[in-house]
Amino acid sequence: METKQRITIARGDGIGPEIMDATMEILMAAGARIEADYIEVGEKVYLAGNSSGISPESMEILRRNKIFLKAPITTPQGGGYKSLNVNVRKTFGLYSNVRPAVSYHPFVPSAHPKMNLVIVRENEEDLYAGIEHQQTPEVFQCLKILTRPGTEKIIRYAFEFTRSQGRKKLTCMTKDNIMKLTDGMFHKVFDEVGKEYPDIEQEHWIIDIGMAKIADSPADFDVIVMPNLYGDIASDVAAQVAGSVGLAGSANIGDEYAMFEAIHGSAPRRAGQNLANPSGLLHGAILMLLHIGQNDVAEKIHNAWLKTIEDRVVTYDLARKIKETGETNYTEVGTREFAQAVIERLGQKPSTLKVADYGNPVSVQAKKPTFKNVRDQKTELVGSDVFIHDGVIDAQTLGHKLEAIAGEHLKLVMISNRGQLVYPGHHPETFCTDHWRCRFERRDNNSPATHAHIRELLSRVEAEGLKWIKLENLYYIDGQRAYSLSGGQ
Ligand code: NAD
Numbered sequence: 001m002e003t004k005q006r007i008t009i010a011r012g013d014g015i016g017p018e019i020m021d022a023t024m025e026i027l028m029a030a031g032a033r034i035e036a037d038y039i040e041v042g043e044k045v046y047l048a049g050n051s052s053g054i055s056p057e058s059m060e061i062l063r064r065n066k067i068f069l070k071a072p073i074t075t076p077q078g079g080g081y082k083s084l085n086v087n088v089r090k091t092f093g094l095y096s097n098v099r100p101a102v103s104y105h106p107f108v109p110s111a112h113p114k115m116n117l118v119i120v121r122e123n124e125e126d127l128y129a130g131i132e133h134q135q136t137p138e139v140f141q142c143l144k145i146l147t148r149p150g151t152e153k154i155i156r157y158a159f160e161f162t163r164s165q166g167r168k169k170l171t172c173m174t175k176d177n178i179m180k181l182t183d184g185m186f187h188k189v190f191d192e193v194g195k196e197y198p199d200i201e202q203e204h205w206i207i208d209i210g211m212a213k214i215a216d217s218p219a220d221f222d223v224i225v226m227p228n229l230y231g232d233i234a235s236d237v238a239a240q241v242a243g244s245v246g247l248a249g250s251a252n253i254g255d256e257y258a259m260f261e262a263i264h265g266s267a268p269r270r271a272g273q274n275l276a277n278p279s280g281l282l283h284g285a286i287l288m289l290l291h292i293g294q295n296d297v298a299e300k301i302h303n304a305w306l307k308t309i310e311d312r313v314v315t316y317d318l319a320r321k322i323k324e325t326g327e328t329n330y331t332e333v334g335t336r337e338f339a340q341a342v343i344e345r346l347g348q349k350p351s352t353l354k355v356a357d358y359g360n361p362v363s364v365q366a367k368k369p370t371f372k373n374v375r376d377q378k379t380e381l382v383g384s385d386v387f388i389h390d391g392v393i394d395a396q397t398l399g400h401k402l403e404a405i406a407g408e409h410l411k412l413v414m415i416s417n418r419g420q421l422v423y424p425g426h427h428p429e430t431f432c433t434d435h436w437r438c439r440f441e442r443r444d445n446n447s448p449a450t451h452a453h454i455r456e457l458l459s460r461v462e463a464e465g466l467k468w469i470k471l472e473n474l475y476y477i478d479g480q481r482a483y484s485l486s487g488g489q
């Protein structure tokens with residue numbers, strides 16, 4: 001007999017406990033072969049003084065069970081609280097966030113009846129590295145970090161996912177016309193890895209027009225892979241145009257660990273009233289069942305849910321949508337009654353909507369990734385961007401001062417403000433803040449710059465009474481310039 005899979009469950013905050021109880025009732029009635037350990041995460045844990053929203057003991061349970069089904073939580077207002085989701089994703093290496101967005105038209109009204117796409121979102125990097133600094137009174141910075149191994153993992157995962165689901169096309173979206181190094185690398189790795197998957201149709205869209213197309217003609221897409229922030233936004237757009245954010249589930253997948261959830265939040269205003277729709281979390285649970293190989297149970301629940309929706313038994317959120325179309329044939333029920341309606345239909349299948357068929361193993365399991373080794377590539381120091389804080393100086397004066405102290409090894413190449421060239425060749429219209437990036441490069445292209453050259457330069461900058469606030473060294477890596485030019489350069 002198959003042993004039961006131990007999983008960890010968090011009932012969360014707001015509507016979390018109600019939708020989790022409803023989901024678990026359906027799972028158990030359908031014969032899910034699972035045993036649950038419940039942990040407390042979220043608001044209460046934060047307010048008890050734990051800034052990560054989860055206790056070390058609960059982290060140990062997550063580590064032991066490896067599979068986590070999580071209801072939404074409330075992060076208290078005010079500073080100092082760290083995101084539980086980001087913490088769990090990063091601690092356990094859940095690098096892939098899989099978010100299907102499917103239309104159930106006409107039962108859930110949608111302008112896009114044929115939509116059936118999956119967004120595969122990179123889950124650990126990008127602006128979510130959370131490395132932020134205020135550098136001057138006027139200037140704030142958040143570092144966008146994309147790594148080559150992180151990108152390879154998510155791109156390879158997306159190709160494997162597309163193939164294993166019997167899907168045909170993988171679209172990559174980036175903003176590499178502007179972010180040529182970070183997003184440019186993501187696009188390049190997509191093209192590189194894509195050569196290993198000739199059976200899958202491949203395309204790339206710039207994220208702005210790509211996002212517009214998701215909103216306007218989502219049926220054109222199949223699977224879409226994106227860096228973290230774009231994927232976060234695009235998947236909410238996709239879920240909403242498919243019908244409702246309240247319906248979509250999501251899987252956070254790593255090599256060893258996985259977390260499943262609804263994409264919506266804890267909707268505190270709806271809490272405790274038996275109103276909330278448990279479907280998003282139920283879809284997360286279906287992805288979990290597929291992940292742990294209980295395809296039979298996943299299929300049974302999915303079909304019963306489709307039949308319930310087809311019978312127009314719905315919670316308030318969908319009732320409102322249906323009513324807006326002038327349709328009067330529907331039954332509005334509460335969270336518990338909705339769960340009962342699904343349980344009553346276990347064993348039944350929808351007659352109009354596409355029947356869920358998980359006969360063949362359809363796993364969202366990750367494969368151990370392989371990486372191209374780039375660690376041995378030659379890096380050559382060629383200079384440094386010295387950032388200076390000065391709220392009174394103008395670009396010309398700063399430029400002349402720095403030219404005079406650049407020294408025998410380094411030369412001032414340019415100064416930019418907010419990324420726009422202001423020296424040499426200043427346009428008087430360009431708005432300047434108190435934050436100047438001053439680029440120094442080696443004078444002799446045949447001999448490398450050294451750290452000593454840069455240290456000596458900084459001493460002269462200080463002696464000149466200028467306040468340097470940070471350095472960003474400039475390299476050639478593998479023979480290529482590894483930094484961007486500034487706007488106007
Ligand atoms: P939300 O998704 O909680 O709610 C937005 C609105 O959507 C609600 O007012 C409600 O009308 C509707 N809604 C959402 N889920 C629903 C459901 N299952 N059934 C019926 N209606 C539903 O977004 P928010 O109000 O911006 O955030 C509330 C809290 O949730 C915040 O504390 C936020 O930090 C947190 N949050 C948590 C997660 C998570 O744990 N994964 C995700 C997003 C937001």
